[in-house]
Amino acid sequence: MSTHVEDYIKNIYKLQGEREKVTTSSIADALSVSAASVTDMIKKLSDRSLIKYMPYQGVELTHSGRRMALQTLRRHRLWEMFLVEFLNYTWDEVHDEAEKLEHIMSTDLEERIDKALGYPKHDPHGHPIPTRNGEIIEDDHPSLADLGINDSGVVVRVNDISQSLLQHMASIGIHMQSQIKVLDVVQFDGSMRVLIDDNNVFVSRQVARNIFVDIGGKK
Amino acid sequence: MSTHVEDYIKNIYKLQGEREKVTTSSIADALSVSAASVTDMIKKLSDRSLIKYMPYQGVELTHSGRRMALQTLRRHRLWEMFLVEFLNYTWDEVHDEAEKLEHIMSTDLEERIDKALGYPKHDPHGHPIPTRNGEIIEDDHPSLADLGINDSGVVVRVNDISQSLLQHMASIGIHMQSQIKVLDVVQFDGSMRVLIDDNNVFVSRQVARNIFVDIGGKK
DNA sequence: AATAAGGTTTAGGTATACCTAAATATTATT
DNA sequence: AATAATATTTAGGTATACCTAAACCTTATT
Numbered sequence: 001m002s003t004h005v006e007d008y009i010k011n012i013y014k015l016q017g018e019r020e021k022v023t024t025s026s027i028a029d030a031l032s033v034s035a036a037s038v039t040d041m042i043k044k045l046s047d048r049s050l051i052k053y054m055p056y057q058g059v060e061l062t063h064s065g066r067r068m069a070l071q072t073l074r075r076h077r078l079w080e081m082f083l084v085e086f087l088n089y090t091w092d093e094v095h096d097e098a099e100k101l102e103h104i105m106s107t108d109l110e111e112r113i114d115k116a117l118g119y120p121k122h123d124p125h126g127h128p129i130p131t132r133n134g135e136i137i138e139d140d141h142p143s144l145a146d147l148g149i150n151d152s153g154v155v156v157r158v159n160d161i162s163q164s165l166l167q168h169m170a171s172i173g174i175h176m177q178s179q180i181k182v183l184d185v186v187q188f189d190g191s192m193r194v195l196i197d198d199n200n201v202f203v204s205r206q207v208a209r210n211i212f213v214d215i216g217g218k219k
Numbered sequence: 220m221s222t223h224v225e226d227y228i229k230n231i232y233k234l235q236g237e238r239e240k241v242t243t244s245s246i247a248d249a250l251s252v253s254a255a256s257v258t259d260m261i262k263k264l265s266d267r268s269l270i271k272y273m274p275y276q277g278v279e280l281t282h283s284g285r286r287m288a289l290q291t292l293r294r295h296r297l298w299e300m301f302l303v304e305f306l307n308y309t310w311d312e313v314h315d316e317a318e319k320l321e322h323i324m325s326t327d328l329e330e331r332i333d334k335a336l337g338y339p340k341h342d343p344h345g346h347p348i349p350t351r352n353g354e355i356i357e358d359d360h361p362s363l364a365d366l367g368i369n370d371s372g373v374v375v376r377v378n379d380i381s382q383s384l385l386q387h388m389a390s391i392g393i394h395m396q397s398q399i400k401v402l403d404v405v406q407f408d409g410s411m412r413v414l415i416d417d418n419n420v421f422v423s424r425q426v427a428r429n430i431f432v433d434i435g436g437k438k
Numbered sequence: 439a440a441t442a443a444g445g446t447t448t449a450g451g452t453a454t455a456c457c458t459a460a461a462t463a464t465t466a467t468t
Numbered sequence: 469a470a471t472a473a474t475a476t477t478t479a480g481g482t483a484t485a486c487c488t489a490a491a492c493c494t495t496a497t498t
Contacts, residue, residue, distance in 0.1 A: 002454090002485055024446055037486055039447055044484085056446060056493060086305060087331040097328055104319045112306040221455055221484090243476060256456055258477055263454085275463060275476060 003031055004103055006072045008041055009050055012061055013069030021058035070130040075110060076102040077123035077130075082113050084124045091124040091158075092166035125166075126157030126176055126212070142215065144180065145190065145208035152181035153213035165210060172201045180213055222250050223322055225291045227260055228269055231280055232288030240277035289349040294329060295321040296342035296349075301332050303343045310343040310377075311385035344385075345376030345395055345431070361434065363399065364409065364427035371400035372432035384429060391420045399432055 011030040015022045024042065028035045046053040050065035061069060079098040083089040089097070105113075111132075114120075122128055130136040141156055155178040158169055173196045174180075183200070184193040190205035203211075230249040234241045243261065247254045265272040269284035280288060298317040302308040308316070324332075330351075333339075341347055349355040360375055374397040377388055392415045393399075402419070403412040409424035422430075 025444095033485090034487060035446065036448080036488080040485075087328070087335055089331070097325065100323045101320075104323050106316065109306070109316055112308070116306055244474095252455090253457060254476065255458080255478080259455075 003033065005041075005045065005048075005050075006068065006103055007031060008038075008045060009061070009065055009069045010072045010076075012051065012059060013066065013073070016061060021060060023058050027059070067134045070134040070136055072102055073136075074130040074132070074134075075105045077127060078110060078113050078117070078120075079105070080123045080125075081117055081120050081129070085117055090170065091160070092163045092170065094124060095160060095163070122157075122176075124176070125160045126155075127160075141212040143209050144182075144192070144194070144203065144211040144213055145205055147182045147213065147215070149182055149185055151215065152179070153215035154178070155180055155211060156214045157212040159210040161210065165207070168207065169211065172203070173197060173199050174211060180211075222252060224260075224264065224267075224269075225287065225322055226250060227257075227264060228280070228284055228287045229291045229295075231270065231278060232285065232292070235280060240279060242277045246278070286353045289353040289355055291321055292355075293349040293351070293353075294324045296346060297329060297332050297336070297339075298324070299342045299344075300336055300339050300348070304336055309389065310379070311382045311389065313343060314379060314382070341376075341395075343395070344379045345374075346379075360431040362428050363401075363411070363413070363422065363430040363432055364424055366401045366432065366434070368401055368404055370434065371398070372434035373397070374399055374430060375433045376431040378429040380429065384426070387426065388430065391422070392416060392418050393430060399430075 008027065008031065011027060012022050015026050015030060024035050024038045027042075028038045031038070042051065042053055042059055045051045045059075045065070049062055050068060052060045052062055076098045079101040080094040083094045083097060084091065114132075120129060128137050128139065139156070147153070155174055155176060158166070158174065160166060178196050181195040182192055183195055186192065190208070192203050192205075192208060194201060194203055227246065227250065230246060231241050234245050234249060243254050243257045246261075247257045250257070261270065261272050261278055264270045264278075264284070268281055269287060271279045271281055295317045298320040299313040302313045302316060303310065333351075339348060347356050347358065358375070366372070374393055374395060377385070377393065379385055397415050400414040401411055402414055405411065409427070411422050411424075411427060413420060413422055
């Protein structure tokens with residue numbers, strides 16, 4: 001299937017979060033297209049001043065590229081929220097649908113959905129929804145893997161890297177605002193026993209790294 | 220902007236309602252593309268067995284073409300209904316948005332929206348929504364222009380041929396299920412004075428032809 | 439510093455959905 | 469029945485977003 005300009009920009013934005021310069025091959029991986037296709041597209045994006053590009057040196061979003069990325073992210077997250085709130089989707093079902101819908105959203109529709117949802121600040125996974133003006137507040141919470149025995153907090157965000165991870169987290173009772181407390185940590189592999197609301201469950205380190213908790217001020 | 224296969228099929232379906240064979244130029248007009256582009260596309264649709272095509276003889280939907288048309292129509296009308304019911308769109312605002320959204324709708328989303336709306340039988344303009352299996356019940360009601368003095372009925376459908384027509388109809392108080400009664404018909408131009416719910420309004424013949432009423436059994 | 443390995447770009451090609459201009463077919467008029 | 473008018477198709481060309489294979493840079497290793 002054919003990828004949108006918006007998908008390139010959105011993915012460059014995401015990759016940029018991790019490193020400064022974004023490489024051709026990392027974009028190719030993210031979008032599952034060939035490196036040659038990325039080079040092609042990169043030139044067009046550069047012509048449209050959405051990115052800064054020096055051959056062989058990688059790529060960086062310009063101001064207007066960043067704006068497009070945040071608008072697309074906003075639309076994606078509003079659609080996700082909408083699917084959950086109005087159509088009873090679960091958090092593991094929304095991504096693919098929102099991925100298509102985000103490109104089909106007039107400013108008018110965007111505002112109506114925002115209003116119907118009561119101007120939400122976060123999507124169903126706890127990710128911040130950028131404002132209409134392209135502002136985003138990235139909140140910085142520790143992951144469950146960072147906590148020690150007897151530490152506790154409230155689940156405020158999960159990574160939506162895969163559907164099966166999200167399904168797993170739901171199956172052990174993890175939701176937004178779940179109370180969570182670490183009971184025990186296995187030294188060997190970092191896995192842990194935790195109390196989620198009132199259930200005693202076991203969580204691998206891999207899973208724990210994708211759950212973020214508000215521990216109220218300290219740490 | 221680039222037109223979808225689905226748009227061609229949907230428009231051929233609509234044109235076919237009026238005549239048997241659909242001409243190249245009528246499709247070109249409906250989609251605002253050149254006749255040459257239509258000929259191009261027609262060959263592709265024929266290769267995919269969506270239409271029957273004999274050069275210079277026009278075009279006809281096959282069974283699977285008709286199925287695609289009705290599915291697209293169903294999705295369009297479900298989105299229209301959804302925009303009205305959940306996001307407070309008015310009937311003159313929904314068409315363009317639904318035109319884009321109809322192409323972005325998985326079977327799952329289609330069913331969830333259908334359910335959330337309570338399995339509606341008609342869209343906001345009173346057009347029948349085809350079933351999941353591609354059945355459609357075209358109800359055959361007289362237009363307001365067909366009525367004479369003292370005839371009365373209930374508005375059950377309006378043509379959504381233009382936004383300004385829909386806006387005009389709304390402005391004189393016409394809605395689905397409005398009570399309507401003909402008070403007077405001008406011989407010269409067929410325009411009429413009618414009672415809509417309890418308002419006395421004047422309607423040109425051009426407008427009257429686009430309003431359809433249920434007159435309860437008798438013709 | 440030379441070479442080997444890996445990443446990136448260029449060259450040339452595909453498919454889709456458009457276009458204009460020219461050629462051809464059909465239909466309507468005399 | 470010939471011609472004129474109109475509709476349709478063909479030919480050749482554009483832009484977008486992909487691809488593979490080959491050429492070319494950069495970086496890492498020895």
